Amino acid sequence: MSANMLVHLMLWPPLIGFIINGILGSKLNKTFVQWIGCTGPLVSFIAAVLAYFSFKDQKTVVSFYQWINVPDLFEINFEFFLDNLSFVMLMIVTGVGTLIHAYSGGYMHDDEGFHRFFAYLNLFLFSMLLLILGSNLLILFAGWEGVGLCSFLLIGFWYKNTDYNAAARKAFIMNRIGDLGFLIAMILIAYQFQTLDIRVILDGAKQYPINEPFNVMITLFLFVGVCGKSAQVPLFTWLPDAMAGPTPVSALIHAATMVTAGIYLVARLSAMYTLTPITNQIIIGVGLITALIAAFTALKQNDIKKVLAYSTVSQLGYMVVALGVGAYTTAVFHVVTHAFFKALLFLAAGSVIHGLHGEQDISKMGGLKEKMKWTHLVFLIGTLAIIGCPPFAGFFSKDEILAAAYGHHIIIFILLSIASVCTAWYMLRLYFSCFHGQYRGDHHSWDHAHESPVIMLGPLFVLAILATIGGFFGLPEITHQTHLMHDFLSKSVQDTSHHPSHLFEIVLWLVTIIVLVSLFIITKKRYSNKSIEEYNGSDTGISNVFRNKFYLDEIYDLIIIKPVYSLGNWLKTTFEHQFVQGIMYLPSTVLSKAGTNLRALQSGNTGMYILAMILGLVIFCLMFIFKLV
């Protein structure tokens, strides 16, 4: 099949699904809605696989038509681009997307907005495909905005809850700040390179010297966009709140795909970033702070989804650090493994929530191992994968990031290792709190706790397998096997990071294993039999700071929202009511006052009127006599 055909097949099925479910969904029955919703992503996935086999290791351009043409200045084509980087992202998005669509069929089955949910999810997938396939920044930006919109719609999916709506608005506004950065970067690029075509930009950038100020500005503004979308400091606070959406949404959008769009963008433009080391320093700093803050915060959260959300932020911080040190393929590799194990963890958490009829508080869980055998198993696999336990997926990718960080600077390595230990701690805490020990909720909910249906477990198993073997796409150098992911991606992205010695790798492995085993033992002892009071008990000192998310929301409230509010209030009461309205009301006030005073003349007394008339006549006569007229 031609590339043109395949791109059509990838792109449009989710959009068609969105249109059918969006317009007719309320009249169709749920089975049909589910079929429509799942077929679109599946067709896209198959098309992506076919495209991979036909066009791998090539750079294929598929041009549909000319979109915008400014004669003699620049033109923008509606054009798509397939290379190895897009293939990796396509597989993740459509593959994991299909699994999560199938899972949603079970998870959302009793919801009245079933068709709406599938419509939004399909629209999201379409936007994400636009983002990945776009060969110029404008199409990419259209997809970028599209996924932001779908994220907003799905966070606020249960729109009758005011808190959820507030969370949706927060996500939208935070993303808007990032998008503004992206937009400014696009304008600067159009000014600098007279084009928005990504390949032309990357070729053009090579002509400039290292750290050319204009290019630094471009990469920095682009990174502001990345901060918004990929939840980096200081714009990350929307992601934990985004957990207000249904769990499959958290898995698909806020863990596996959309939030990695920023990583994809930087990887896509990596040739430009390698030319701006100043920006890379900032990227490393932001990534490190994000990874640490999120990891510390996750230590003290009691909401199962909040823990996973902060761990997502933390993992995104890892990926951003990897981008900063120039290990672009490693970052994408971590995107892949993270998509597997984080989608798995979210869906398993969704299975727990579903089984407990909406309970999300881990202080009211415990001992669920008996009731949910399969969920327990896949959750354990996901946990082992994220904490980097060999041979699960997370081990290889995280190890690579740590190695690349070490190759860059030892301090980065140390800070990332601290975050990594925190990751292991909070994930094991989550695991033991949920599945081990005694159940801490009431008997009623324990009796009704149940394992999820097959349609939900199926995707979990597939993801569990992927989370187990996913790491073998990227075996480290020391095994003398080809690093498949690195080889594959190096045809579109060039790494600039340094690899440390083999000895370092072996030491790192041993230390990892020792630390993980000891953490496993400590957390098992500590969290298997904790009472509900200990979870909710008040903390002192630093742990209180962690529990309260570093008071970041409060700080933002204080330094941004409150001043803006008071400015708005001042403008409303003083500026608007007194100044603007004063000017607007001036003519009417004058006329009204004049009217009030002049109405005294309209006495209704006929005699007075006649007197006035005669006086007028006399005055005219006098003027006539004295030749004044």
Place this chain on the structure above:
Amino acid sequence: MNQMPEIIQAIPLTHYILLSTALFVIGLIGVMTRKNVIIVFMCIEIMLNAVNLLFTAVSSYNSDSAGQIMVFFTMAVAAAEVSVGLAIIVMMFKNLQTTNIDLFKSLKG
């Protein structure tokens, strides 16, 4: 009308003018000061007739009949005006049971 009658020539034009001015001013003051609507109405008629007198006198002294023709027009209009005006007064009396002009103040702003 080439020749004025002797009897008219015996009285100078000034007298006619003074008489009609006096009549006009009497009517005017009556209109402004009297309270009874009917009296006010009569005063208006006096003013009209003062003007008519002036027209006739001046036209006679100037041997020009245009002024006297105008008087006929004025009388026709005055007749119409009287019928309308009296009808208005009757209706006003029916509504307010009074002819005091100070009470007709619905035009007060």
